[in-house]
Amino acid sequence: MPSKASGLTHPPAPGSRLLIRDQEWVVRSTDRTYGNDYLIEVIGLTPLVRDVQWQFIHNREKVIQVKPHETKLISDCVLR
Numbered sequence: 001m002p003s004k005a006s007g008l009t010h011p012p013a014p015g016s017r018l019l020i021r022d023q024e025w026v027v028r029s030t031d032r033t034y035g036n037d038y039l040i041e042v043i044g045l046t047p048l049v050r051d052v053q054w055q056f057i058h059n060r061e062k063v064i065q066v067k068p069h070e071t072k073l074i075s076d077c078v079l080r
Helices: none
Strands: 017-020 023-032 038-044 053-057 063-065
Touching: 017 038
Parallel strands: none
Antiparallel strands: 017 023, 017 063, 023 038, 038 053
């Protein structure tokens, strides 16, 4: 049964990307806590949280799993 706060129906796999608090994170690990909660350990990807390690409890946050097939690739036109 999905949580009211979270869109997850199962724990995210390591390497999955999540949107939490309007920032994108990559999952390092998940651990089951008491009850039906999951402790999700992540590293930030977006500029504001880049390389920040953090932990979230999935039932306490609005967690959206980024689905690769629904993403749109944008080419980088900057010359390097």
